[in-house]
Amino acid sequence: MDFELNADQRAFIELASQFAEAELAPHAxxxxxxxxxxxxxxxxxxxxxxxxxxxxESIGGLGLPRLDCAMVFEALSRGCTSTTAYISIHNMATWxxxxxxxxxxxxALGPALCxxxxxxxxxxxxxxxxxxxxxxxxxxxxxxxVYRLTGSKIFISGAGSTDLLIVMARTGVDGPRGISAFxxxxxxxxxxxGRKEIKMGWNSQPTRQVNFDQVEVPAERxxxxxxxxxxxxxxxxxxxxxxxxxxxxxxxxxxxxxxxAFTLERKQFGRPIADFQALQFRLADMATELxxxxxMVRLAASKLDIDDPDKSTYAAMxxxxxxDAGYRVCDEALQLxxxxxxxxxxPFERYLRDTRVHRILEGSNEIMRVLxxxxxxxxxxxxx
Amino acid sequence: xxxxxxxxxxxxPYVKARVKADGTGxxxxxxxxxMNPFDEIAIEEAIxxxxxxxxxxxxxxxxxxxxxxxxxxxALAMGADRAVHVVTEDDIEPLGVAKVLKSLVExxxxxxxxxxxxxxxxxxxxxxxxxxxxxxxxxxTNVSNVELDGDTANITREIDGGLERLALKMPCxxxxxxxxxxxxxxxxPNIMKAKKKPMDKKPIDELGVDTAPRQTxxxxxxxxxxxxxxxVASVDELVDKLKNxxxxx
Ligand SMILES: Cc1cc2nc3c(=O)[nH]c(=O)nc-3n(C[C@H](O)[C@H](O)[C@H](O)COP(=O)(O)OP(=O)(O)OC[C@H]3O[C@@H](n4cnc5c(N)ncnc54)[C@H](O)[C@@H]3O)c2cc1C
Ligand SMILES: Cc1cc2nc3c(=O)[nH]c(=O)nc-3n(C[C@H](O)[C@H](O)[C@H](O)COP(=O)(O)OP(=O)(O)OC[C@H]3O[C@@H](n4cnc5c(N)ncnc54)[C@H](O)[C@@H]3O)c2cc1C
Numbered sequence: 001m002d003f004e005l006n007a008d009q010r011a012f013i014e015l016a017s018q019f020a021e022a023e024l025a026p027h028a029x030x031x032x033x034x035x036x037x038x039x040x041x042x043x044x045x046x047x048x049x050x051x052x053x054x055x056x057e058s059i060g061g062l063g064l065p066r067l068d069c070a071m072v073f074e075a076l077s078r079g080c081t082s083t084t085a086y087i088s089i090h091n092m093a094t095w096x097x098x099x100x101x102x103x104x105x106x107x108a109l110g111p112a113l114c115x116x117x118x119x120x121x122x123x124x125x126x127x128x129x130x131x132x133x134x135x136x137x138x139x140x141x142x143x144x145x146v147y148r149l150t151g152s153k154i155f156i157s158g159a160g161s162t163d164l165l166i167v168m169a170r171t172g173v174d175g176p177r178g179i180s181a182f183x184x185x186x187x188x189x190x191x192x193x194g195r196k197e198i199k200m201g202w203n204s205q206p207t208r209q210v211n212f213d214q215v216e217v218p219a220e221r222x223x224x225x226x227x228x229x230x231x232x233x234x235x236x237x238x239x240x241x242x243x244x245x246x247x248x249x250x251x252x253x254x255x256x257x258x259x260x261a262f263t264l265e266r267k268q269f270g271r272p273i274a275d276f277q278a279l280q281f282r283l284a285d286m287a288t289e290l291x292x293x294x295x296m297v298r299l300a301a302s303k304l305d306i307d308d309p310d311k312s313t314y315a316a317m318x319x320x321x322x323x324d325a326g327y328r329v330c331d332e333a334l335q336l337x338x339x340x341x342x343x344x345x346x347p348f349e350r351y352l353r354d355t356r357v358h359r360i361l362e363g364s365n366e367i368m369r370v371l372x373x374x375x376x377x378x379x380x381x382x383x384x
Numbered sequence: 385x386x387x388x389x390x391x392x393x394x395x396x397p398y399v400k401a402r403v404k405a406d407g408t409g410x411x412x413x414x415x416x417x418x419m420n421p422f423d424e425i426a427i428e429e430a431i432x433x434x435x436x437x438x439x440x441x442x443x444x445x446x447x448x449x450x451x452x453x454x455x456x457x458x459a460l461a462m463g464a465d466r467a468v469h470v471v472t473e474d475d476i477e478p479l480g481v482a483k484v485l486k487s488l489v490e491x492x493x494x495x496x497x498x499x500x501x502x503x504x505x506x507x508x509x510x511x512x513x514x515x516x517x518x519x520x521x522x523x524x525t526n527v528s529n530v531e532l533d534g535d536t537a538n539i540t541r542e543i544d545g546g547l548e549r550l551a552l553k554m555p556c557x558x559x560x561x562x563x564x565x566x567x568x569x570x571x572x573p574n575i576m577k578a579k580k581k582p583m584d585k586k587p588i589d590e591l592g593v594d595t596a597p598r599q600t601x602x603x604x605x606x607x608x609x610x611x612x613x614x615x616v617a618s619v620d621e622l623v624d625k626l627k628n629x630x631x632x633x
Binding site: 007008010011012014015018019047048049050053062064 | 418453454457458461569570571572573575576579
């Protein structure tokens, strides 16, 4: 086993780092303060291949290993956590199109998504169905050549500013087996958007409710087969969780590097505060947890790449651990900066606000524990 | 026309250089390496010439150890057509570099060589000039603008106190200054495609060129730490210090 990066990975990380430093970092504070969704920057990201990282080559994606993608998201998030998180959601939705749409639909939608000319949202959560997503009630009723979608999705990232919605809706019985997934044009008649939510973080991307009132969706826009929608949604999230976890790791790494530099420079009590062992130990713990988190994320990504039977469990573990650890490192970095850490002129409170939601969405960290425990306690299943 | 472009693998410009404890050089273990920034600019210029229809092939050349291949892959991902890796574990001095390049120019027959004005590790600013002299070609160093017009390269150079415009007879050697252009990113699809582009590996010994060092490295040390400043009481005192202590006026 080899823990070293290969030449491809180093080259991908180099590009992502350059992009993060030149195109994201200089604007992240402004996008946060002004709540700007940087569509032009996303298009630039698309030109460089960052919008179809793991989507299949058949629809214009790069089909990269998830491991490599996790490294790319980590590097990008050093520039702007929130924008990178959106890019990761777009990649997830685009991958779903490549994986589950018919060749015709994939061919029609894919190139614009992979190049970032069009942007996508993932619509699972409903006001009455969050953690218990399988209880969703948005309905899709077949009517000749179309399905008619009715219901509401809540907290949808990018909604109102994106072109394609991947919507999970009920076509059959209660529970996960009655759910189907659709690729829906966001400008379809009958779709309306709620107000832009005012949020703690993730301010460079809008979050809105999406309402469907008898929205006609051509039958060929069904992803996979009827009844496969929940499985498809979860397959998307397996990767999504790893990506979001990588965003926490990258942000925390950025926070740690700055905290390290600050403690070496800042003098109190007549010497650099890095001289105090209390703070040295904090830095040591931050670095240790961060390395652990990164390795877990990469392990989970690698399990996904080889289609390991326990890939979902590893993804859940990595997401739980890395988003908690990442948040803690950001909080410690803020603390090490003293009063400066709390001031908006510096990025630390933004890191904290942006990574906070990673512990809630794409399956809350409690739900990650539910998944891990279910696997662990599964009758006689071997230990992982 | 074929363009030969050089690219050197150097310490990443954003990484703090640390001197080895024994004073024999800069510590390159476990530090990030990158393409010399002036060479990125040189490659970008060559790509723009090809895009403008003034060149049809770009050959990227680098001299260095095994990992240098990655720097050449970056050049290929940016848009160079093929690469030549002259393999050596040794540090080659500028004259040796110029001789190696001369030998490649003789086999490749490019109409133009573009190099960085200097590599940011040694900062010698010599290889381009030496190559032009060895070839007997015209040279345009520290170039901030280039227009190709038939057999002539019309260039603008940044010199002390202004800009110098020259018309060079081609083939010639150009070295890039910082403001020549802004290099493009090597996109992910192009990084993938670069893997399939040809890369020629030539052990340096096979070139039959004498690259033996002519200089001896005595020792490498950190620059002295900046001393604390002093407050002056009056303009007269300041002028006096500038004159007599700093001796700058
Ligand atoms: C900024 C933002 C962007 C989002 N983007 C999207 C998006 O693009 N697409 C999308 O579909 N959704 C999106 N979401 C929704 C997100 O996925 C949900 O908020 C999340 O799944 C939690 O659901 P909920 O908010 O309904 O909380 P609830 O499910 O009501 O949970 C409330 C609390 O109870 C806990 N809990 C629930 N069930 C259990 C259990 N069985 N055991 C233990 N604890 C439990 C939860 O962990 C949580 O702490 C987004 C949310 C936010 C905040
Ligand atoms: C919103 C806000 C309002 C404020 N209001 C007021 C006010 O009204 N009046 C006022 O006077 N001040 C005020 N302050 C200042 C506040 O009290 C200081 O920010 C705080 O005392 C920390 O000092 P510092 O920012 O200089 O951090 P530093 O002292 O530089 O500390 C940096 C980090 O090093 C740690 N550290 C420092 N020394 C040691 C040591 N010996 N051992 C271990 N760790 C150490 C600190 O705990 C911290 O984590 C305010 C600050 C904020 C952010």
